[in-house]
Amino acid sequence: xxxxxxxxxxxxxxxxxxxxxxxxxxxxxxxxxxxxxxxxxxxxxxxxxxxxxxxxxxxxxxxxxxxxxxxxxxxxxxxxxxxxxxxxxxxxxxxxxxxxxxxxxxxxxxxxxxxxxxxxxxxxxxxxxxxxxxxxxxxxxxxxxxxxxxxxxxxxxxxxxxxxxxxxxxxxxxxxxxxxxxxxxxxxxxxxxxxxxxxxxxxxxxxxxxxxxxxxxxxxxxxxxxxxxxxxxxxxxxxxxxxxxxxxxxxxxxxxxxxxxxxxxxxxxxxxxxxxxxxxxxxxxxxxxxxxxxxxxxxxxxxxxxxxxxxxxxxxxxxxxxxxxxxxxxxxxxxxxxxxxxxxxxxxxxxxxxxxxxxxxxxxxxxxxxxxxxxxxxxxxxxxxxxxxxxxxxxxxxxxxxxxxxxxxxxxxxxxxxxxxxxxxxxxxxxxxxxxxxxxxxxxxxxxxxxxxxxxxxxxxxxxxx
Amino acid sequence: xxxxxxxxxxxxxxxxxxxxxxxxxxxxxxxxxxxxxxxxxxxxxxxxxxxxxxxxxxxxxxxxxxxxxxxxxxxxxxxxxxxxxxxxxxxxxxxxxxxxxxxxxxxxxxxxxxxxxxxxxxxxxxxxxxxxxxxxxxxxxxxxxxxxxxxxxxxxxxxxxxxxxxxxxxxxxxxxxxxxxxxxxxxxxxxxxxxxxxxxxxxxxxxxxxxxxxxxxxxxxxxxxxxxxxxxxxxxxxxxxxxxxxxxxxxxxxxxxxxxxxxxxxxxxxxxxxxxxxxxxxxxxxxxxxxxxxxxxxxxxxxxxxxxxxxxxxxxxxxxxxxxxxxxxxxxxxxxxxxxxxxxxxxxxxxxxxxxxxxxxxxxxxxxxxxxxxxxxxxxxxxxxxxxxxxxxxxxxxxxxxxxxxxxxxxxxxxxxxxxxxxxxxxxxxxxxxxxxxxxxxxxxxxxxxxxxxxxxxxxxxxxxx
Numbered sequence: 001x002x003x004x005x006x007x008x009x010x011x012x013x014x015x016x017x018x019x020x021x022x023x024x025x026x027x028x029x030x031x032x033x034x035x036x037x038x039x040x041x042x043x044x045x046x047x048x049x050x051x052x053x054x055x056x057x058x059x060x061x062x063x064x065x066x067x068x069x070x071x072x073x074x075x076x077x078x079x080x081x082x083x084x085x086x087x088x089x090x091x092x093x094x095x096x097x098x099x100x101x102x103x104x105x106x107x108x109x110x111x112x113x114x115x116x117x118x119x120x121x122x123x124x125x126x127x128x129x130x131x132x133x134x135x136x137x138x139x140x141x142x143x144x145x146x147x148x149x150x151x152x153x154x155x156x157x158x159x160x161x162x163x164x165x166x167x168x169x170x171x172x173x174x175x176x177x178x179x180x181x182x183x184x185x186x187x188x189x190x191x192x193x194x195x196x197x198x199x200x201x202x203x204x205x206x207x208x209x210x211x212x213x214x215x216x217x218x219x220x221x222x223x224x225x226x227x228x229x230x231x232x233x234x235x236x237x238x239x240x241x242x243x244x245x246x247x248x249x250x251x252x253x254x255x256x257x258x259x260x261x262x263x264x265x266x267x268x269x270x271x272x273x274x275x276x277x278x279x280x281x282x283x284x285x286x287x288x289x290x291x292x293x294x295x296x297x298x299x300x301x302x303x304x305x306x307x308x309x310x311x312x313x314x315x316x317x318x319x320x321x322x323x324x325x326x327x328x329x330x331x332x333x334x335x336x337x338x339x340x341x342x343x344x345x346x347x348x349x350x351x352x353x354x355x356x357x358x359x360x361x362x363x364x365x366x367x368x369x370x371x372x373x374x375x376x377x378x379x380x381x382x383x384x385x386x387x388x389x390x391x392x393x394x395x396x397x398x399x400x401x402x403x404x405x406x407x408x409x410x411x412x413x414x415x416x417x418x419x420x421x422x423x424x425x426x427x428x429x430x431x432x433x434x435x436x437x438x439x440x441x442x443x444x445x446x447x448x449x450x451x452x453x454x455x456x457x458x459x460x461x462x463x464x465x466x
Numbered sequence: 467x468x469x470x471x472x473x474x475x476x477x478x479x480x481x482x483x484x485x486x487x488x489x490x491x492x493x494x495x496x497x498x499x500x501x502x503x504x505x506x507x508x509x510x511x512x513x514x515x516x517x518x519x520x521x522x523x524x525x526x527x528x529x530x531x532x533x534x535x536x537x538x539x540x541x542x543x544x545x546x547x548x549x550x551x552x553x554x555x556x557x558x559x560x561x562x563x564x565x566x567x568x569x570x571x572x573x574x575x576x577x578x579x580x581x582x583x584x585x586x587x588x589x590x591x592x593x594x595x596x597x598x599x600x601x602x603x604x605x606x607x608x609x610x611x612x613x614x615x616x617x618x619x620x621x622x623x624x625x626x627x628x629x630x631x632x633x634x635x636x637x638x639x640x641x642x643x644x645x646x647x648x649x650x651x652x653x654x655x656x657x658x659x660x661x662x663x664x665x666x667x668x669x670x671x672x673x674x675x676x677x678x679x680x681x682x683x684x685x686x687x688x689x690x691x692x693x694x695x696x697x698x699x700x701x702x703x704x705x706x707x708x709x710x711x712x713x714x715x716x717x718x719x720x721x722x723x724x725x726x727x728x729x730x731x732x733x734x735x736x737x738x739x740x741x742x743x744x745x746x747x748x749x750x751x752x753x754x755x756x757x758x759x760x761x762x763x764x765x766x767x768x769x770x771x772x773x774x775x776x777x778x779x780x781x782x783x784x785x786x787x788x789x790x791x792x793x794x795x796x797x798x799x800x801x802x803x804x805x806x807x808x809x810x811x812x813x814x815x816x817x818x819x820x821x822x823x824x825x826x827x828x829x830x831x832x833x834x835x836x837x838x839x840x841x842x843x844x845x846x847x848x849x850x851x852x853x854x855x856x857x858x859x860x861x862x863x864x865x866x867x868x869x870x871x872x873x874x875x876x877x878x879x880x881x882x883x884x885x886x887x888x889x890x891x892x893x894x895x896x897x898x899x900x901x902x903x904x905x906x907x908x909x910x911x912x913x914x915x916x917x918x919x920x921x922x923x924x925x926x927x928x929x930x931x932x
Contacts, residue, residue, distance in 0.1 A: 003568075003791050018506050038481040044584070047473075063533050064529070065529045067527040067528070067586065104480050120534075120535075130509050359499035376743070390576065407572050408572050
C-alpha cells in the first residue's frame, strides 16, 4: 500500500493536535455539566425523509447504502422510503430523540451533545465534510420561560471563556431578538419578514448599498423603508442603552408594535443580566439575522476577537417549535459550537500547543530484559497513585532510553534500583535505591515509587498558549 | 410529526444509560492514559477500496453517496473509484493513519482510539449496525518486542477490572498463540493451517464431533490428526503447567517444531507474568483461534464471567504486518473492546445504574422571578468551587421545586436568603441566611454558598452496581 494522502474536508489531527482538541472537549463538557446539562448521544443516521424536512440543507446530505444491499431493500435511488442518511447537525436528531423519548424525559430538559456531523459539500469548496459540534439546548413542553434565553449564551460565554488561558482569543457573543426585527419591519409596513432577514444577513458580505437594493427589489421596500432597516441593523452595544436607541428609531419612523416592545424588553433583560454576569462578552447587535426561519426570539452568533473573518464559531437561538407530535409542542433554545473549526484555527494559527505528545509523565527505564519485571513493578506503583507512566520499549543504553522520553516530551525518567542480595561469588550486594531524573534540568535524585510525585503541572499533558 | 420509533441496530440510551456509558468510557480512557497510550481519532470514512481489502467483511460496508452528487463524481454504483464507506472497525483506519503520518509519529507508537463503527448487517440479524469500540494498539517499525504481547492484555485486565466496583462482572482474558497452533498442526502434517483454525474456531458452536468431521472433510486430516487437534484445543489453565501439557501432547504425537517451541516460550511468559500482575484474570486456552488470518502470535478473547453466552467482549492479537508501505513494515499488537455490547448488557441485565439522571448535585430554588438573580448568584458561587448546580425553572411553590429536584434524583435544594434591608413602610428587615435541604433525609440547615460542600459521593453522578 502506497502512502495514503489526506481526504479533503475530513480533518484529522496528529496526537498533539488531538490532545488539544480533547482538552477543549473536556473543558466544554465540564462547564456544561457544572450547569446541570446532561450528556446524550444520538445515532449517526436518521431516515432520509427526516433529514430533508429542512429544504435548504438537502444538497448536503450523505445517503447510506449497504454495499451488498438486496434490491428489495430499496437500492433504487429514486425510492427514498427507508433510506438512511448521516445527520448534518445535532438539532434534527435531538428533536427526534425528544419526541421518541418524551415519556422518559424530565422537562425542561437540558442536554449537551458533542458529536461528529457530516455535510456532503462539494469537494472543491474546501469546507469540512466531517466535523465535531458541541450543542447545548433546553427544551420544554408547551412553554419555556424566557430566562433560558439569557442563561444559555452565558453558559457558552463561560465554556468558551474557560479556554482563554490555553491561548484561545476572547469571544464576543452577538445577540439579537427576532421579535424586535419582525415588530420593526411590520411596523414599517414590510410584511416579507423572512425576505428582509435574508437580505440583512448578507450585510457583512455585500455591504449596505447592495442590501438596500435587495430590499427594494425582493421585499418591495421603498428606499426609505430600506434605509430604516439598515439603520436598525447599525445599532449595537453592550448595555441597556441599545434598547433605548431601538425604541427611539421606531418612534422616529412612527413604528408602533407590541411585538417590538416585547422584543425590546427581552433583549434589554438579556443585555442587563449579561453585563453583570459576563461583562463585555455579550453584545446586542441588531444586524444579526440568522438565515433560518424557525427562530422566534433571541438569536446568537459568536466571533473570536481578532479572528472575525473566521465567521461565527457558535450560533443558535430560540425556536417555539423544536418538535411537535400533534399533541404537544416542544419549544427550545440552543447554541452549537463548531469545535472543529475552532480547534483547526487554534492549531493552524499556532495559538495553542500541547505540553507533550503522550500522556506519560514518566518513562521507567529497563536495565536489562531479565529485570523488566522490576521496571513493570515500579511503573505499577506510580500508576496506582494516578501518575501516567510507560516502560521503555527495550533495554537499550540509558542514553537511548532518555532520548526515547525526550522525543515524546516526557519530563521524567525513572531508574529502578535493586534490592540487597548475594552475588554469584557469594559476596554481599548492597541495595541500590530507585532514582528519578528530570531530563529538562538533568537533576537526578533518589526516589521511592510508593511516594514520589511529579510537580502538579507535569502530571498530565495540557494544552497551553504558545 | 408522529412519534418516531427506534431504528433496529442503532442503539441509543436515555440520559441515565448514557451516563453509565460515559462512566465506562471515562474509566477506560483513564486506564489507557495511565499506561501512556495517546488518544487519536480518525475520520469516519475510508476509501471503499481500502475497506474491501479484507474480503470477508465486504458485505458489511455502508457506502456513502452525496444526495445531489454530480454524475461526474461517480454516482454509478459500478464505479468504485473515489467512493467512500464508513469504517467497520478501528484497525483499518489506524493502519492507514500510521502509514499516512509515519514521519510524524514516534515509534513504538502506543495509541488508544474510542469511536463508533458501522456494519451494514442484514436488518433481520438483530445485531448492532452502529456501535462504540475502544481499541488499544502498539505498533513498531520493522520490529516490535514480544513483551508488548504480555503488556496489552494486562492493560485490558486493569481497564475492565476498574469497572467491577460499578457492577461489571469479572472478566477472563483467554489467550493462545498462533505459533503454538501452527507449529503443532504442521508438526502433525497438516499444512492447511488457516482451514484448521477456522474449524477449531467453531468448537463452541458446533461441538467436537462436527469439528472433527470438518477437519477431515475440509483440511484433509486423518481421524487421528483431527483428534490431536481437538486434544490441543482442550488444554487450558492459568499457570505455566499449561505449556508443559502442550509440550507433552506434542511429544506424544511425535511433533517436533521450532515454531511450536517459540510459541510455548511466549505463551509461558505471558501466563507467568499475568499470574503475578493480574492473578486469575488471564487464562491460556488453546482452543482460541480467532478466524482472521493476519494474526501471527498471541491471540486474545475476553468473556464476562457468568455471561459467557454474550461472546467475546474484547478480542485481538499480534500481527506482523499491520501496514506496509513497501519500504517499512509495521508490526503491532492490539485489542478492541466492544463497548456498546458491554454497556447494553450492563444496562439490559440491570447490573448497573446511574446514581442520578442529571449532573446537578443541587437545585437552587427561586423565591420569585424578581429575585432570580439572587438564585443565579448562589448557583455561580457553588459552581465556582466545582459543584454542579442548576437553578429551578420557575418560581413555583417550594414543594413543586423540591419535586423538580426529586424527579431528577438531585439530592440537595438550596434556598437563597436575603440581605438585611428596609421594608416599604420603613421598618427594618432582618437578613435571612441561605439554607440547604437534603431532600432524602429532609434535613435543612443554614449554609454559605462560598463554603458549603456536598458529601464527596454526592458531588457527581456515578454508575453503581444495582
